[in-house]
Amino acid sequence: MIKNLDGSNRIKILMVASDSQGVGHFRSIWPAQFLKSKYGNQISLKVTLNPKMDVEHLSQYDIIHFHRNLGAYENSETLFPQLKAKGVTLICDIDDYWNPPSTHPLYSVIKNDKMDEKIRRNLELSEYITTTTEIFADQIRKEIKGAKVYVIPNALNLKEKMWKSDVVENPTDKVRIAWIGGSSHLSDLKLLEPSMQKLNLSQSLKDKYQFVMCGFDTRGSITEIHPNGEKRVRKIEPWESVWVNFEKIFTSDYKLIEDSGDYFGWLQKFKREEYPDRYLENYVRRWTLPLTKYGHHYDYCDVCLAPIAEKAEHVTEKGQRMKVDHIFNLVKSELKIIEAGVKKKVLIAQDFGIYKQLLKHDETGILVSDNKKGWYKEIKRVIEDADLRERLTENLHNWVMERYTLDKVTDTRMEIYEEILKKKGEIADI
Secondary structure, eight states: OHHHHOOOOOOOEEOOOSSSSSIIIIIIIIIHHHHHHHHHTEEEEEEEOOOOHHHHHHHSSSEEEESSSSOGGHHHHHHHHHHHTTEEEEEEEOOSSSSSSSSSSSSSHHHHHTTHHHHHHHHHHHSEEESSSSHHHHHHHHTTTTTTEEOOOOOOOTTTTHHOOOOOOOOOSSSEEEOOOOOOOOOHHHHHHHHHHHHHOSSSSTSEEHHHHEEOOOOOOOOEEEETEEEEEEOGGGGGGGHHHHHHHHTTTTTTTSSTTTHHHHHTTTTTOOOOOGGGGSSEEEEEEOHHHHGGGGOOOOOOEEEESSEEEEEEEEEEEEEEHHHHHHTOSSSHHHHHHTOOEEEESSSSSSHHOOOOOOTTBEOOTTTTHHHHHHHHHHHOOOHHHHHHHHHHHHHTTTTBBBBHHHHHHHHHHHHHHTTTOOOOOO
16 A cells, blocks of 8 residues: 555555457446545555556555456466455456357357456456356356355446437437347347247338337457368458348348338448438448447437347267256346436336346336237337326436446445455455
8 A cells, every 4th residue: 555645554456457449448447447536545546458567566556456357367376466465455357257158259269269268267366256247157166166246336427428428319209219238138139039020010000110229230250160170261241240240030031111212222221321311211220339339329218128038059978968057148248228217218127137136127127028929019018108208218327327427436336445445354245
């Protein structure tokens, strides 16, 4: 620790972010900014992506809080014991399950590079672990014997413009239903197919709703792993993008826009350019936005969908395919609940995992367990009932604002740091 001018001690903290993109900001960079602002008289904090990997340098800190890895994974077996011997408290933060199902697009790469084993080993070697929810904390304790786990929820930095922005005026009277997510959710979105087909063929609901798919992206590459283990990376073609599959699900293979003239042809160009009056159509493609702007997607919708699969496909060493519990989805964070709440959107979510634990059906959100017709029934209900939409949005907004702003969660983080240091050398009863 270092001394203040009044003789009191300041905790010296090094926070190591995994990247400068989404998770790096949510779990390290933005929290560090708030910690400095609120507790600058009690802490001395540095946040970095690339710390100087020298034991003497690192040992000046009381706490090193890192996301998943501190330098090269291969060095952890030697580095971590050395730092502990010098009195440094090591805290590993994790927000996603380290062992994804075979349906995850990065599964082969993760397994080939043994990333799941490396992350798990860092968790085992750390003195403490922080994660996003009690569900994930319980899973970690279940799998890693003796793990001492604290929960630091995700939270939004409401100083960011994207969370203060206003709803974009709807040029139609259609209810705007959106899905906002990443490229790894094909198996989750497939749950919607039966309901989307029923919804998009409904004559009674025709032209009363608009699907808005956010995050469309044709960039990226495909990593092909050959039988001999050799990797080949190539740029994907636009029509190979998983986002095209997403689009087909929401439009029922484009049947939703079959009366839209040349709009379908424009979509097939895969050009990031404007289409005249596209927000009048029954389907809207919104291209991906950078981290500091993605929250603006919520300005273009009234209702958000959050389907997540409860079972995952597992392929055994003998090639047998079987369904297993989807731990990766079970331990997902509450971030979508927080985002929808802050932006005052109706949230229709899977009756599973964090949604099941936090949302109250028909009070702060809508929960779906029937993947054959359930999504159709609930979407139809919110389309037809404006009062229901208003009540759900207000309730969720108020609930989230009481719990999930960075201002509030920063207090929780600071309390955890202080408690850990007070219990230094003792077994924490967490």
